[in-house]
Amino acid sequence: RSSDIPESLAFYESLGFVQALVGDTWSHPYAVITDGRMHLGLHGREIESPMLTWVRPDLAAHVAPLQALGVELTVERLGEDALHEVGFVDPSGQVITLLEARTFSPPAIAPTHATQLGYFEEFGLPTADLERSAAFWDALGFVAFDPVRAPFTKVVAAGRDLNVGLYDVDLRNPVLTFSDPAMPERIAALRAQGHRFVERLPRGMSPRENALLVAPEGTWLLLTTG
Secondary structure, X not given: OOOOHHHHHHHHHHOOOEEEEEOOOOOOOEEEEEOOOOEEEEEXXXXXXXXXXEEOOOHHHHHHHHHHOOOOOOEEEOOOOOOOEEEEEOOOOOEEEEEOOOOEEOOOOOOOOOEOOEEEEEXXXXXXXXXXHHHHHHHOOOEEOOOEXXXXXXXXXXXXXXXEEEEOOOOOOOXXXXXXXXXXXXXXXXXXXXXXXXXXXXXXXXXXXXXXXXXXXXXXXXXXXX
């Protein structure tokens, strides 16, 4: 959610993100920005944030298979007079939403397009139970790889259109993770531009090669050498 959507848009566009054309699905102010791989919705209303959202056509037909996996729905709007929507949470409490249809039109972006943040790797999700979280995402159809230990312990649950990084690290918030071998130079340039960063990184994360950039609406962007 964003209390000042124009401010957030200006921030992301200054970094090289592109604004998408949104529809009139929502009655509240709403915008979407993208780097071509990741799409971030900025909502001008109180919602759980950040929220992972996927589009699933014929959504009502997929409710029973989800419940068969043991998923407990926290939201179930399947009436004839509204956009179908269901919601649930993962073991760490991350809110997940499925919508019947997309609420924006992705802009045409060249494959070579790049932002100042580098390559978008994954949505990073801190979890206190790596094994349970990995099993949950694996059951949803993601491929949970073996844990890696550097730069910190994590499991990547790879999906068709998004990778979810399950992080065993002392992070208070989920993060959007970007990587580049030359990230120290990128971080220095962003600091010189006056952007705001989290002052204290999680234990074991080198401040020379990593940083947590803070967007105006509060989103944390993890910048790392990968």
